Amino acid sequence: MRKILVVGAGQSGLQLALGLQSHGYEVTLMSNRTADEIRSGRVMSTQCMFDTALQHERDLQLNFWESQAPKIEGLGVSVAAPGSHDPGPTQRAIDWVGRLDGYAQSVDQRVKMAGWMETFAQRGGQLVIHGVAVGDLDYFSRTYDLVLVAAGKGELVSMFTRDPERSPYGEPQRALAVSYVHGLGPRPEHPEFDAVRCNVVPGVGELFVMPTLTTSGRADILFWEGIPGGPLDAFKGVKDPAEHLSLTLELMERFTPWEYARATKVELTDAGGTLAGRYAPTVRNPVGRLPGGGLVLGVADVVVANDPITGQGSNSASKCAAAYLASILERGDEPFDEEWMRQAFDRYWATARHVTKWTNAMLAPPPEHVLNLLGAAGQLPPVADRFANAFDDPADFENFFYEPEKTAAYLASVAGA
Incomplete structure (x- = not known):
């Protein structure tokens, strides 16, 4: 039985903890607040989860609010x-x-995180309500096979260095x-x-x-x-x-x-x-190095934090949890070393990079060909539908959004159809 510690009880941390738990891992989840404190606290986000991310929840049978939330x-x-x-x-x-x-669908994270946290505890997971400092992780890294940091704010994020090549903005946009x-x-x-x-x-x-x-x-x-x-x-x-x-x-x-x-x-x-x-959109190095030499793996917006302008935060968190879960299951009894951590992140980055590219583009003033595209969507329903569905799969924007030539060719093909 491999022992895994998840620090942070948001969309990604909880989804990953519950997924690992369902596969028989011994999981400890650390949160700085109880379920009741979350439920009665302040809203934490906006969230609109599209079909792919919702399917990850359905796959783990965590879609508790699907019948109640507006479709x-x-x-x-x-x-x-x-x-x-x-x-x-x-x-x-x-x-x-x-x-x-x-x-x-959108479910207030106060409702979802509180409900998922209670489910995790009811299913026998070890839930520890305690804030975590870098010094605590030093100790934990010696007692767990893998430590995952899914707390996107505070001191722990500072362990993960900014990746300047993937982070064009130094200030909030x-x-x-x-x-x-x-x-x-x-x-x-x-x-x-x-x-x-x-x-x-x-x-x-x-x-x-x-x-x-x-x-x-x-x-x-x-x-x-x-x-x-x-x-x-x-x-x-x-x-x-x-x-x-x-x-x-x-x-x-x-x-x-x-x-x-x-x-x-x-x-x-x-x-x-x-x-x-406000916060600056940032991509960070996925492996955090502890003072005592231990390694921890950053999760979701700890390592890829995009501005919410494209509504991708909870979607990316769900996709990251699904990618990491698959990587952990495939690892079997092999050690979770630095090379494995980087490969696990690369698997997530394969989808996350499209989100980051699109989000950073949307933060800049729209170029003429994008305004043309948005304008054409008013006359051509297939263009409107394709743009809407790219929120679920942002990789599709590569085909018709960034380059004026591709946009023009796409619009011509739809207009001529």
Whole structure:
């Protein structure tokens, strides 16, 4: 029986711990909070998980909330018309909804992580509620066959050095502000199915609106991504949740009035329903070296932290857990040495690199051929659908998104079909 320690109880850490547990490994999971503290605490994220990531949960029979969470069947993009956020009527230069081949879902991580943590303990896993410092890991690395670090914030991340070649940005590229609300009105277009809305305000930032399941049932997430120093970068120092929501709505009225029209009666789901912050997107070296010489393997956003502009965080975490689980199972009784750790990460990076490339591209001002692509999606439903489904498989963007020639050839092929 191989002994494995997982530090951090988020999407990836818990999914990996539960997966290893189901294969008979002796797993210890360390979290700095209890399930009750997580459930009654502050929201931790926005999350919209697409079909591939949801399937990883189904494979492990961890899809406990699938019947309750809204089934997100579409993904819509709006781009505000130039100058439209000056006083006066606001227009959308681009507006469409693409249909997903397999539905997406969002479950508030307070609900999911608390539920999964309780399941892990009920199934006989060793759950230790304790913050972990680098010094603690020195001791643990001698008592476990493998130590996985899945806690994406705090001191432990500093063990993993930044990979400058894969990390083009040294500073945060967006200021993030999240509100979970009840009372949002239906979308005027296609209200018959649920969709995520991505609203781009060029030069200012983005507003995402997504249906979710939270502690009090169905809700919606209002999520601003503001260019630092711009008008959306206004949440620093705002501690009061009501003030946070009111500022969110003011900015919606000014920059995305078509979304504000649905939001006139919203209220926060709970006192913990807001979140604000920022971080620099970073790829790190996957192997952490402890002072005593032991090695630990970084998991998910410890080693690949992308900006949430492309909604990939929880998807990448699920895919990382699935890739690492396969690598651990294939290793059998062989040692989890540095070479194996690097190979396990490379297996994950094969998909993660597409996410990083696409996300970093979306943080920059869109080039003309991308605006042409988004515009064409309004006239050509197959283009809208393909763009929407690439959120599930970002590798597909290589075929039609980055290079003007490929974009033009793709649009010509669809228009001529």
